[in-house]
Amino acid sequence: MPAIEILGLEKTYLVGFWRKRPKCALSPLHLTVEDGEIFGFLGPNGAGKTTTLKLLMGLVFPTSGSARLLGRDWTDPEVKAQIGFLPEQPYFYDHLTAHELLNYYAQLSGVPAKDRSRRVESTLQRVGLRDIKGVQLRKFSKGMLQRAGIAQAILHDPKLVFFDEPMSGLDPMGRREVRDLMEQLKHEGKTVFFSTHILSDAEALCDRVAIIHKGELRGIGAVADLTSSVQSKVEMIWQGTHVPTSMKALGAECHVTGDTVRAIIDETQQDAAIDALRRERLRLIALTPVRTSLEAYFVEKLQRAETSAGKAL
Amino acid sequence: MNARIVHIASNTFREAVRDRVLYNLIAFAVLLSGAAILVGQISIEIEKLVVINLGLTAVSLFGIVIAIFIGIGLVSKEIEKRTLYTVLSRPVRRWEFIVGKFFGLAGTLVVNTFFMAIGVFAALFYVSHKFVRADALILVALYFIVLEFLIICSLALLFSSFSSPLLSAVFAFSLFVIGSFAEDLRGFAGMAHGFTRWLVTGAAYLVPNFSAFNVVSSIAHEQPVPWQLIWHNSLYALFYAAMALSGAVLIFEHRNLK
Numbered sequence: 001m002p003a004i005e006i007l008g009l010e011k012t013y014l015v016g017f018w019r020k021r022p023k024c025a026l027s028p029l030h031l032t033v034e035d036g037e038i039f040g041f042l043g044p045n046g047a048g049k050t051t052t053l054k055l056l057m058g059l060v061f062p063t064s065g066s067a068r069l070l071g072r073d074w075t076d077p078e079v080k081a082q083i084g085f086l087p088e089q090p091y092f093y094d095h096l097t098a099h100e101l102l103n104y105y106a107q108l109s110g111v112p113a114k115d116r117s118r119r120v121e122s123t124l125q126r127v128g129l130r131d132i133k134g135v136q137l138r139k140f141s142k143g144m145l146q147r148a149g150i151a152q153a154i155l156h157d158p159k160l161v162f163f164d165e166p167m168s169g170l171d172p173m174g175r176r177e178v179r180d181l182m183e184q185l186k187h188e189g190k191t192v193f194f195s196t197h198i199l200s201d202a203e204a205l206c207d208r209v210a211i212i213h214k215g216e217l218r219g220i221g222a223v224a225d226l227t228s229s230v231q232s233k234v235e236m237i238w239q240g241t242h243v244p245t246s247m248k249a250l251g252a253e254c255h256v257t258g259d260t261v262r263a264i265i266d267e268t269q270q271d272a273a274i275d276a277l278r279r280e281r282l283r284l285i286a287l288t289p290v291r292t293s294l295e296a297y298f299v300e301k302l303q304r305a306e307t308s309a310g311k312a313l
Numbered sequence: 314m315n316a317r318i319v320h321i322a323s324n325t326f327r328e329a330v331r332d333r334v335l336y337n338l339i340a341f342a343v344l345l346s347g348a349a350i351l352v353g354q355i356s357i358e359i360e361k362l363v364v365i366n367l368g369l370t371a372v373s374l375f376g377i378v379i380a381i382f383i384g385i386g387l388v389s390k391e392i393e394k395r396t397l398y399t400v401l402s403r404p405v406r407r408w409e410f411i412v413g414k415f416f417g418l419a420g421t422l423v424v425n426t427f428f429m430a431i432g433v434f435a436a437l438f439y440v441s442h443k444f445v446r447a448d449a450l451i452l453v454a455l456y457f458i459v460l461e462f463l464i465i466c467s468l469a470l471l472f473s474s475f476s477s478p479l480l481s482a483v484f485a486f487s488l489f490v491i492g493s494f495a496e497d498l499r500g501f502a503g504m505a506h507g508f509t510r511w512l513v514t515g516a517a518y519l520v521p522n523f524s525a526f527n528v529v530s531s532i533a534h535e536q537p538v539p540w541q542l543i544w545h546n547s548l549y550a551l552f553y554a555a556m557a558l559s560g561a562v563l564i565f566e567h568r569n570l571k
Contacts, residue, residue, distance in 0.1 A: 013569075057402040060569040077404045085402035091394045093324070095331035107320040108403045152399055162402075 001071045003160050003191035004033035008065035009055050025051045026215045028065055033193055033208075038186050040202035040209035041195040042298060048215040049195035050088055053164050057085055070160055081110055084158035088165045088195075090149030094138035098129050098148050101137060102155055109156035119155060127151040128177065142169035150178065154185070161185060163194035167201055179205055203294040211301050218301045226297050232267040237286040238277055246276040264290065317405050318413040325417020326424075329383055334421060337375050338428050344371055349436040360440040365451060365533040368433035373458045373529075375429065376422050377489055380462050383421070384469025385481035387414045388561075392570055401570070408562045415470055415558055422462040430455050447535040453543065457526040460550035464521045465489060467557035474561040474568065488520055495522035521553055 008028040015023045026048045033039045043049050054060045056067055056074060067074040070082055092101050102120040111119055124130045127147040137148065146169045153161055166182075167175045182192050182205055196202055202209050203223055210220040219226060236252075238261055243254045250273055252263040265273050267289070277284055329335075345368055352363045388411070391397040400410060430451075437448065468488055472481035491498070495517060502513040526546055528538050 013571075054398075054570070057398065059398055059401060060571065061567070077406055080402060080404045083402065085399065087395055087398040087402075089395075090399065092396055092399070093328055095328055096324075100327075104320060104324050105399065105403065108317055108400060108405055110404060149399075 040206035084153035321413025
């Protein structure tokens with residue numbers, strides 16, 4: 001049973017003074033996330049990531065479409081007892097301490113009274129807030145608020161966790177801890193769905209990712225599958241400072257450093273480039289495939305989307 | 314009562330208390346003790362009348378101001394600060410949130426009124442050096458003031474569910490002022506003719522009739538309050554608050570939390 005099934009969720013807002021001008025925040029979205037996956041939802045700011053999460057949390061209502069979470073209708077309030085949610089840049093009740101905040105959320109999530117205190121303590125420890133449990137949240141830094149936000153999302157031991165930009169506001173150490181936490185959640189058999197625009201985090205963590213841009217899904221799949229679909233490149237290094245003109249004609253990006261030249265070229269042009277070096281009697285030192293990053297895939301997808309939008313105009 | 318409503322209400326109460334709302338009690342205490350000392354020196358035979366009038370009016374005004382200024386932010390502030398997101402992503406229904414907020418604010422006002430009532434009785438004892446049986450009537454006036462608070466709370470929540478805090482404050486305060494003259498409005502409706510009569514009558518019955526809750530003057534003169542009025546005001550306040558809360562729930566149930 002998939003943990004998340006998004007069945008054509010769509011959101012259009014009516015904007016303008018008379019609220020008659022439609023503005024599409026999310027085109028019909030179809031997406032399935034399997035049980036136990038870490039799923040990355042990627043896109044630039046304003047792409048529709050937060051809108052999707054808000055739709056799934058029932059914070060905004062869809063123009064059309066539906067979804068199923070953990071096999072049940074997403075509007076069923078009881079399914080929410082099995083779900084954790086960290087909103088983007090979370091903000092909490094100023095005058096509560098982290099301990100009181102978690103206790104309150106545990107009450108609302110239906111955690112039994114006998115387990116509440118233990119659960120709150122262990123969650124605070126897990127996110128590194130145990131030592132400051134007496135401090136009110138208004139005195140928390142951005143990073144500490146983010147940790148409190150993560151704590152409230154996992155406090156009730158949910159099966160499915162949604163994180164909206166979980167690394168936001170965290171220092172490198174904090175980001176590392178959140179990554180570790182997400183991996184722990186996966187090992188505990190939980191499904192993690194997180195939105196981010198930090199691609200290295202997604203690349204390091206995700207089983208699968210989806211890319212969304214301007215409210216439309218642009219690609220979905222395992223990171224390795226997606227990156228392999230991008231035109232691969234190779235790096236060539238040869239001795240000397242001379243760059244053959246035929247090499248430039250093949251589209252190589254060449255940089256001369258000391259007495260070597262480094263060129264990046266499409267994999268398809270590799271043989272022609274080697275022939276060009278031979279003809280000029282230049283000595284090839286290294287030929288290395290350049291691993292395509294998720295970032296390259298991401299940029300290519302967005303550029304393609306921009307180009308097609310430009311042509312349509 | 315539903316456990317989630319209780320938790321939301323107690324959290325609302327705790328937030329209000331920690332937000333130094335009850336600090337108004339200090340201003341109230343200063344005002345009342347100053348007034349008691351002053352009237353003790355300048356009034357002859359009417360000290361008690363002045364203290365009851367001043368004390369109960371202050372209880373009412375302090376409470377109304379708190380009800381409006383906390384009530385208008387109860388929903389809109391939670392949306393603006395996004396604290397609501399982490400509440401509604403749990404098994405909490407939207408109506409439970411509104412009702413919990415209402416009870417939290419109402420509870421804050423009841424506690425606040427309780428302490429102010431102690432202040433009123435203390436000032437009364439200071440000027441008259443004893444309590445008489447008729448002083449118990451002050452409790453009826455305080456009860457009516459609490460009923461007023463329930464209506465104001467529900468109206469503040471209603472406006473807060475769809476409007477900005479500033480507009481909500483303007484709406485709620487305007488309704489309080491108009492409602493304080495509801496009897497006059499009804500009298501005016503009786504004198505009007507044709508369409509104006511219908512319009513004014515409709516408006517007169519739509520706005521909360523706060524003038525029926527104002528028994529301060531008659532209690533200061535030790536005039537008893539009829540049981541019918543107590544029943545009528547109780548039912549009216551509960552009905553009006555329930556209607557306003559239902560409106561708030563209805564609007565909030567369909568609101569997109571952008």
